[in-house]
Amino acid sequence: MSQRNPWTAYGRCGLVLLLTAGAVQNGAVLADGRYLTPYTAAAVLCGAALLVRRGHWLIAPLLATVATGVWGWPLLPLLLLTLFDLAAHRRAAVAVGCGAAVLAVGAVAPAAASLWRPQQYGASLFLLLAVVGGLWMGNRRRLVGALNTQVEHLRIERELREESARAAERSRIAAEMHDVLAHRLSLIALHTGVLTTKADTLPAPVADRLTLLRTASTQALADLRDVLGTLRHPHTTAADAPPAPVLRDVHELIEQARTAGQQVDMDVQGRPEQAPAAHRLAVYRLLQEGLTNARKHAAGAPVSIRLDYGPPATLVEVTNSPGTPAPHTAPSGFGLVGLRERVSALGGHLDVGPHGSGTWRLAARIPHPVRLDHPIRTDQNGPRT
Structure with missing residues (x-):
């Protein structure tokens, strides 16, 4: 699984901090310039829940939904970001439920905190756009991830096929050289065997050397067949193997x-x-x-x-x-x-x-x-x- 891009994570942290600061500032405007208010506490809690990835994923949506339903539009940007995250992670139903709950509470909330004022349908449009944008972004991330995985699989498959081709070629070389060298060693063994039958007409040192040469060539031929012959196809015997183009014109x-x-x-x-x-x-x-x-x-x-x-x-x-x-x-x-x-x-x-x-x-x-x-x-x- 591909790791998350660190620049994307830094950008999201910066966005959360910016929206939190905006919510605190909006709350201070409504509170006649006072920052130590419930608005500030709610905004900081929602921002911290969005920044901290530990704990249950439902904590941030619940905090943002409750805070926006109680204190209204100053905390709406943090709620929009929360709904975007939910939709991007295939939790669109939860995102729609949180948006519907906030709109329902806003319908009976005081005018200062209601999301239906001053634009009656403005808040609902923003909530819908956040969910749709999250769905699009989540699908795009999954598509890019699937494409990257597929490319990686194709690369690995090609490397394995190339390695298989190299191994097959090495086996073919071994098989062909086995046929060529076996033919020549057989000729050496044959001619030395013929000469040893006339050992009585040859000097004793020459006869001994011929016997040694015939024995060595026979043993070399056996060793060659044992070593290189095993590189043939494991399910194909020497009798069934197709003839190699050994020294063909x-x-x-x-x-x-x-x-x-x-x-x-x-x-x-x-x-x-x-x-x-x-x-x-x-x-x-x-x-x-x-x-x-x-x-x-x-x-x-x-x-x-x-x-x-x-x-x-x-x-x-x-x-x-x-x-x-x-x-x-x-x-x-x-x-x-x-x-x-x-x-x-x-x-x-x-x-x-x-x-x-x-x-x-x-x-x-x-x-x-x-x-x-x-x-x-x-x-x-x-x-x-």
């Missing part, structure tokens, strides 16, 4: 887009083997997201793709000219949030937004990891770098 993705009617121009520099496997997976996802967004938001517009496998960095750039959104487009998800998480995890940077005169651009730069390529020397204690 991006040209296949471009051909699918052209078959769907997109005009795609592609410029490729370097060879995919120059980039790490994680970069190639990221390239596939970047092109997939860029082509999908172009189809959704600029249908029929030509798309230009520039791809550079490096080194020193893998560069991806997807641009499309302005176009019309596709009809019946599904609501935008959080694909870019996941891509940004993937590129950031690889130490790169993703830039998405307008570029030039209406052109939309998706560009990513992922630096290659630094490799320390030192020759391996061997001695009697084994290999060392």
Whole structure:
């Protein structure tokens, strides 16, 4: 629940003090300049009841109603403020009852204290305006509070959805890297296993190293499956999981887009083997997201793709000219949030937004990891770098 604005509270306190001082002054005028009168005591009590928020909420209305009914129009401003507060807090029935009681008492009160004189219907109009104004203000406060709460809920929901998209992308990266590394470790284990079958023709140290390498690769493969395999969907087994785009050729993705009617121009520099496997997976996802967004938001517009496998960095750039959104487009998800998480995890940077005169651009730069390529020397204690 939102806290009350302190400036609003200060303004109300100032208004109560001003109305109390006015009531005291009006009472003094009626008492021939004397301030120590029942008027003054009643005005101070009503003002204190309006300022002090402790105690029962009915105290201030009762004091204001009784004081105005007995002493008349000098205390009417404090009663109006009381009725306004009642109506603003959804107590309109009590406000109407207090106003009706004051008017009824004023009908039989002496002329000096009657609210029906000198204007017969003036006091009733003021009372009605106070109730109506309080109702309007209370409804406005509740509407603003509800809107603020709704905005806060939407903000929290969006943050949760973005976090979910990031977590899903991290899980997808883990699953894809699991498939790639598992394939390569399996090849290492397979070839070392074949070589160990010919251990009798090899020197004893080499045969021992091959056995150790085969055991280590098998254990690494098992550990990889245990650690990264758990990041898959908890209700989906490995057999039921959809195949990930592991090291798929991006040209296949471009051909699918052209078959769907997109005009795609592609410029490729370097060879995919120059980039790490994680970069190639990221390239596939970047092109997939860029082509999908172009189809959704600029249908029929030509798309230009520039791809550079490096080194020193893998560069991806997807641009499309302005176009019309596709009809019946599904609501935008959080694909870019996941891509940004993937590129950031690889130490790169993703830039998405307008570029030039209406052109939309998706560009990513992922630096290659630094490799320390030192020759391996061997001695009697084994290999060392």
